[in-house]
Amino acid sequence: MNSTDVTHRPGTTHEVTNQAPPLADYNLFTTDAALGEALTRAGADWHRETLTRHGEALGKAQTLALADLANRHEPELHTHSPRGERIDEIEFHPAWHELLALLREQGLHALPYSDPRPGAMAARCAGYFLHAQIESGSLCPLTMTFASIPVLQREPALFETLREVLYTREHDPRDVPxxxxxxxxxxxxxxxxxxxxxxxxxxxxxxxxxxxxxxxxxxxxxxxxxxxxxxxxxxxxxxxxxxxxxxxxxxxxxxxxxxxxxxxxxxxxxxxxxxxxxxxxxxxxxxxxxxxxxxxxxxxxxxxGVATIIEMANYTRLDCVIGSAALMRAALVQAIHHARHRSAFGRPLAQQPLMENVLADLALESEAATALFMRLARAFEDSTDARPDDDSIDTTALEARAWRRIVTPAAKFWVCKRALAFTGEAMEVWGGNGYVEEGPMARFYREAPVNSIWEGSGNVMCLDVLRALEREADAAQALFLAWRRDAQTHPVLDAALDRLSVLLNGAPGTRETSARRIAQQIVLIAQAILLREAAHEGPHETADAFIATRLDEHDADCDRVFGTLPARFDHAAIIERAFPSR
Missing domain, CATH: 2.40.110.20 (Butyryl-CoA Dehydrogenase, subunit A; domain 2)
Incomplete structure (x- = not known):
């Protein structure tokens, strides 16, 4: 019997072709130009080598397998021991503890406190962002541990008993006193x-x-x-x-x-x-x-109690922004990788103009989210707890305070909302393969809503923005004046600030009704300012394309679907910047 007979015999397997190989064994950090540039702006280049090693470890096939295992074997609750004692133990798959050990080893639970130096907050946020692209569940206890530290530090006697076990980089999974x-x-x-x-x-x-x-x-x-x-x-x-x-x-x-x-x-x-x-x-x-x-x-x-624990919530809200930005980044690189390896109608998906438009538009959204959370990280490091009426506060500190108190809840609202539509669009790039649980896209999509809900839903965040604008009026003024200076040479940005001013100066009764629009406009202007800042470091079209499609009164439509960029922009260049060809 010849090979042709075997190939066509009923019951024999078919040849698998035109399927994208799994994305593995790549460096999550070195392939992300936007993150690397933001790290430099934050003064955290001292952490670049560590992030490079971390990015390589996270991208390995065995690490990706840990994420899959941890999400296929759910934790189990054991309320009582065999002898009837109340124990309330949670049993996890070993992969869960390996992921936590990896996080702890990087110091992502305490870095700015255990190793305080300029740029430490941004360094920690960058590492958190990398891990969140691989597995989200393991970040929950780490985020809360991190956010609890500034609260507990205000209780010196208690904190001294906890300092060592909080700061250590060892993960101890034992359920003991x-x-x-x-x-x-x-x-x-x-x-x-x-x-x-x-x-x-x-x-x-x-x-x-x-x-x-x-x-x-x-x-x-x-x-x-x-x-x-x-x-x-x-x-x-x-x-x-x-x-x-x-x-x-x-x-x-x-x-x-x-x-x-x-x-x-x-x-x-x-x-x-x-x-x-x-x-x-x-x-x-x-x-x-x-x-x-x-x-x-x-x-x-x-x-x-609310005032005490809200400080913890401020940090967890920042991590919600990072987590959603990471889901965007993870879904984006998976979509680009798939489109480069999958052909339809005679050529790779990534070379087809409409797919290029979709991928480039997703890349803009992802980079804007990355630039935003890294700027917020700097604000958390630079801002002061002094009140705005304290004469000792300089303009820089006031701006940092505004980023932290006003832009953070707005970012938590907007970026977390965008992650839902983003992951759905990226899943569609994969087609039916994206909809099944064997691949990563379904997990990204299922995870996307949580950050919009946890630590304050959208309405709560937008109302918090309004409260912050009232309570931090001096800080808001300092920030908006700085944005005006940055927008002087850009008519679209200047007009966007005018529209924000109209919203903010509306009647008190209308401001609450318009709270979502206000928060959205604040974030889009912030992202545009940051992308323009990044554009000075190298020739790329990200800033202009983002502003044209998100803030231009004539062309922008924030409710539009992804993939409606004007043809005048170099879509292929935007995609290549986002995730270089391997």
Whole structure:
């Protein structure tokens, strides 16, 4: 029997052709020109070699396999031991712990605090961005651990007992009392079923465990948390009532450090009722818990719980922006890679004009998101906690404060929203292959909505922008004046700032109705300013194409689909800059 007979015999396999090979064994950092340039602008070139090694490790086939394994083997809750003891243990696949060890090894949980130097925040954010392109679930406990540090630093006595296990770069997966651990992770628990974003309606109660009350005192918490992020963490920051009212008629909420084990080594009374069957990554555990006189220590002043924990939320919101930008970047490089290796109608997809338009448009959106979160990272490092009316604050500090307090919630709203449409468009580039779970695109798409919801949904963020504009009027003015100076030579940008001014100066009753439009306009102007800044470092069309399609009053349409760039721009050059041909 000859080979032709075998090939055509019924039941034999067909030859597989015109399928894109898996994208693997590439360097996530060195192939990202926008990230590399932003790192330089942030003064963090000292971290470039580390990011190069990290980018190479993340792109290896074995690391990608860890992400796949962690998301195919979901965590399992074991509420009781074989002897009937309440244990509330979460069992993870070993791949999960390998991913956490990789994150911890890079110092992404504490870098700006454990190694404070100029550019440290941007260095940390760049590393976080790289890891988020590979696996999102493992970032949740890391983000909360990172965000808890500035809150805990304000409690010197407590922080001294935690410093070493917080800063170490070793991952310790053991579920044992904190005194026995080599490292720790911290989560947060604010949301209750009756309130959601309205945390002031929380009903969990805290009563003093002894004679002492107030900051640093021990309390016993009783109540319920509807979303308790990463229940396997060694401790959580939690909101609870200490008195019925604070004098204004509103519940008096305080913040508490609630460890997984009591000081005597017994398990704390934080009972995991169930793990949430959520959309998105399958690797991480989200839960619903009840407190039955759970031990906790008050952090911050009594009745100032929201103000205390909101500092943590500011950092987690930045990570939401980074996480969504990373999903965009991951989906983009997968789409470009696929289009370069898949042919249709006689030529590669990447060489077809309409597909070039789609990919180039996605590349613009991705680079704008990258430039934005890296600028925010600089603001988190440069801004000051002094009030705007403090005469010692200079203009640079005021601008940094505006980026942090005003642009961050706007970015959290806009970038996280854009990730949904972005990942869907990138999935479509793959066609049917993108819709199946064997590839990465379905996981990216399922993950995309979470950052829009977590740490404040879109409306909450936009209303926060309005509050920040009112409370930080001097900082807002400093930022908008700086933008005006940058826009002097660009009529489209100048006109966009005029339209923003009209929105901001509208009647108070209309500003809330227009809050989403205001936040959107702030972000688009910020991104345009940043892309123009980057354009001075090399000849590329990203800034002009972005401004023309997002801010030009005649051509821009923010509700448009991707792939409607004017033909005058060099689409192929934009794509090559985004992800160079291998």
């Amino acid at each position: 904190l005194a026995q651990k080599r490292s720790m992770m911290i989560g947060m628990g604010m949301t209750e079923k009756q309130g959601g974003s309205d945390v002031r309606s929380n009903r969990t109660e805290a009563r003093a465990a002894g004679i002492e009350t107030g900051r640093g005192a021990a309390y016993l918490l009783t109540g319920h948390k509807w979303f308790f992020s990463a229940p396997q963490c060694d401790a959580h920051l939690v909101l609870a009532r200490t008195t019925e009212h604070d004098g204004s008629g509103a519940p008096s909420l305080s913040c508490f450090f609630v460890p997984r084990y009591r000081p005597d080594g017994t398990k704390n009374a934080v009972n995991v009722q169930r793990l949430k069957n959520k959309l998105g990554n399958r690797s991480n555990a989200s839960s619903e818990v009840e407190f039955f006189d759970a031990y906790g220590v008050m952090v911050g002043d009594e009745g100032r």
